[in-house]
Amino acid sequence: MYRTALRNVLAHKGRLLMTALAVLLGTAFVAGTLVFSDTMGRAMRNSYSTSFSDVSVLVSATGGDGGGPVDSDAPRGDRAVLTADTVKELAALPGTERARGVVSGFTAVADKKGDLIGKAWSSRGANFVPDASGADPRYPMAEGRGPRAAGEVALNRQAADKAGYHVGDTVRVAGNGAARDAVLTGVFTTDDPQVTSGGTLALMDTATAQQELLEPGRFSSVVLTAKPGTSEAQLLDQARAKAPAEGVELQTGQELKDEQTRMVADSVSGMKTMLLVFAGISLFVGIFIIVNTFTMLIAQRIKELALLRAVGAGRGQVTLSVLVEALAIGVVASVGGLLAGVGIGAGLQSLVHSFDEGMPTGSLVVAPVTVVGTLVVGVLVTVLSALLPAVRASRIPPVAAMSSGEQPTTQRGLVIRNSIGAVLAGAGLGLILAGANGTGSNAQHLLEFGAPLALIGVFVLLPLLSRPVIALVGPALAGVFGTPGKLARLNAVRNPRRTASTAAALTIGLTLVTALTVIGNSVTSAVTSMVGDTMKADYAVNMANGRQLSTDLTGLVAKADGVKAVSQVDNVWWDIEGVGKDRAIEGYDAAAFDQLIDLTMRSGSTAALGQDQVLVNQDFATKHQLSVGSTLRATAAEGAPVTLTVGGVFEATEGVSPIVAPNRLIEANDPHPLVQQILVKGVDGPTSALKQSIKDATGRNPVMEVRTMQDMVDDFSRIISTMLNLMYGLLGMAVVVAVLGVINTLAMSVFERKREIGMLRAIGLERRGIKRMIRLESVVISLFGAVIGVLLGCFLAWSALRILASELKGLTTVIPYGSVLLFLGLAALVGMVAALWPARRAARMDILSSIKTD
Amino acid sequence: MSTSTAYAAHTGVAAARATGLNKVYGEGETRVVALDDVSVAFGQGEFTAIMGPSGSGKSTLMHCMAGLDAVSSGSATIGDTELVGLKDKQLTRLRRDKIGFIFQAFNLLPTLTALENITLPMDIAGRKVDRAWLDRVVETVGLSGRLSHRPAQLSGGQQQRVACARALASKPEIIFADEPTGNLDSRSGAEILSFLRNSVRELGQTVVMVTHDPVAASYADRVVFLADGRIVDELHHPTADSVLDRMRRFDAKGRTS
């Protein structure tokens, strides 16, 4: 029995090739992901552990800048806990070999054009600590020397090269304060992972660093190196006794390494999970192909199997023989996939390295779990997918050996299938609709639960859907392509199960692609229209690192050439009676307001801002029963009571907070509002001259971003499109598998329909006509899958957007018809490409031998 | 009647003609001469049966004459058209426009209805269907009530009738039928055969049919006997008995020689 099975595998080598390839691709993706993430993880860990090699104990100030990327707005300078004295005391500990006071914080460096080098989140500054010889072992200078005085700076190699700076050049740097010029005294190299992974590091002498990044006399951390013979734990104990009792954190080098390892593992595992999800999608798509292949193989071997049964083979034996066949394919393909996966892992690593030289590299890691996991997944997927066809094979009655002709497709099986599908799809769609009309996390759960249910339901229903959907294009096909078109359509619906599982592979891909695209597009267009509708300002000024703007900047910008109107945007969260504290009140300059912001007033007027009154949006007004003249009682940050008088009601828009107040009112009651943005209107609109004059007026600070509204929209849509492209790339693998599936189905159909094709040729259909027939069948099946996928994707996106809309006003489903058409076009192309080989084979078939086939 | 008369036997115009036709399969050890210098003409409006033992080259002759297979040497013409030297595309056109086929089995596309199967050659050619002719053909084969059925819903005999109707509907110059009744019971077979004969008598169709069955051959106007790739005899206005008799005779001859 098993020998029969194995002989079958060999006999059907060609026809099993696509199945094996599908499994191979899926498992290669899995193995590649595992190899790549393990390799990356180890390389990153290695690079971190070298950078902590001289740290035995780290004493760091909490609540301030710990030297990490700057992202918090936590108040600084409450207590100067780590001072020069602390450093000295720690240096004097019996176990301390060396103690190094570290100053670290956000520091932006401008390139020659005045723009920030690199990214704000990885721009750092630190102090240079020269030893007796004037060198700092932590930062060996490749050129020049370290900074010794204010007005001097050293840069890391990559940053200097990127901006084209050489020793002796004047470089503009900015810490937390104003930007200033410094002379580049040296260029250094370092193994600091934050720097090697593409960051910028500017070194200053300790005094300057303290002044610019913290405050005079203060350190952000102290690094202790233990004497030989003193363990990290011992030094930690000694340090704990001397270090300030509060406001510091002590960690041993080992703890730091462990923490980094954990962080690396977390970030790598996030990436790994995402990649594995996509690998899973490819494998899932592969399942359809495997099921299809085995079903077709069994249909072709119906007589052979029936004969086996007739001569006494039991049902179980038939099932088993099919499963053994699947097992053989699964093993071969998974081993191939594993090997290919190691290759993919290596390829990905060098790809990442070529994009970003700072990424650490290392030898490939092929963990045992990768090997076992890949093989088990590949074999299981193949065998489980073959299970259903195998069971069906065992149901073939022995008499089938005597009957002749092709078996008509059973409608009986489809009735059950359709009922199940209808229930699943109905329940899923119901849940989604319920979710789409609800709000909050509850609605989200409904969607999360309903979406997969609806998807599975639709997949189960695909055979049922294939006939009516494909019938829609029937007249067009026959009209344009004549008989081959008509035959193609009929062949496409001939075996609904087969058509469905072939198309399903594309449906999955297209559902995901479309849903992501529609969501991305809708969010982008919501943001665009939000900005476009309400913002009249030409430029917005903000800090690249998202920090607070210093309040004197507004005045500086106002004095710049070509500026017509300016307003800083205040944000305060006052406790309003009956509303609470979670609603931000936005403050604008009353005089400049109309030139910067465009509100559609329902009642009252923006002029009310001039009388220290506030404006509220329609939704807020309705909710709290407010109208012009109503008042709200609020408590300002410092406890002062404020009465807000409504002077106007405007149509709600996402661009502006529900409550708008004049700057004067806010600042009179709250001297420290959060200011993150200054809006500017130019005399001549958004000109580059205006941009330059704003930059000049604010001291050409590289952290300061001066962007037009369009820039902001563009930046945002760039993020979205980068994300989408990544998704497309990852889903590409699933599409490749889907193409294999189409090729597979077509090739087998051509084989099965040999006699028909021979007969068509005999009665006068040209080779071209045969080719066209096969190609059109392929296109029809692909488009069927794609259309269902697009519709499903749009529906899913619509429901997801409905839920998101409660958080982002003005978010509506915007279907990018261009992209959708492109997807359908690509699906048709996929169909064409997949049909190339089967169509060629069909056209080349010898008429006589195909007619003689029995 | 002798072998030599086979070529010039009939007086009318030839619908198809083979002259010195040779067909050789394989090379060296496996070389098989399937047709050995065959010259034969099939007259217009004539119903010819080809008979002979298995492997004698009947199907090969038909395939060569119908442009389905390439000849090794010699000439084959349909009407005025010489088949030798035609490209695949021209041959396909020729089959489509001038030749009708009825095979032993599997003549129909399972996805098309009976009517669609009948008009298939014309649909492929993009030619308009002659309604009146089609109705007449359909009526003659007795399929009027079954036109919207698919092949799976028809009996074997009905399927062959559809195949006959298809071959006739496009008014080809010649119809080739390879054992069209081979898979049918004698009653259905008789129906098909009388139908073919009627189409010759009443519609003026030319039909060439390969058969093993003396009764089937007796429906023809003339029987050509093949043996070992050569035409060995022919018989005009055959009856089942005369055919059987002739077959016995060269069975005996074959044994004695």
Ligand SMILES: Nc1ncnc2c1ncn2[C@@H]1O[C@H](COP(=O)(O)OP(=O)(O)OP(=O)(O)O)[C@@H](O)[C@H]1O
């Ligand atoms: N494709 C082929 N390759 C090699 N030899 C072939 C091929 N087709 C036919 N032959 C040989 O040519 C000879 C004639 O075959 P053909 O099919 O014409 O016989 P036939 O008279 O139709 O026989 P039957 O009554 O059994 O159908 C036979 O000896 C056969 O083996």
Ligand SMILES: [Mg+2]
């Ligand atoms: Mg034959």
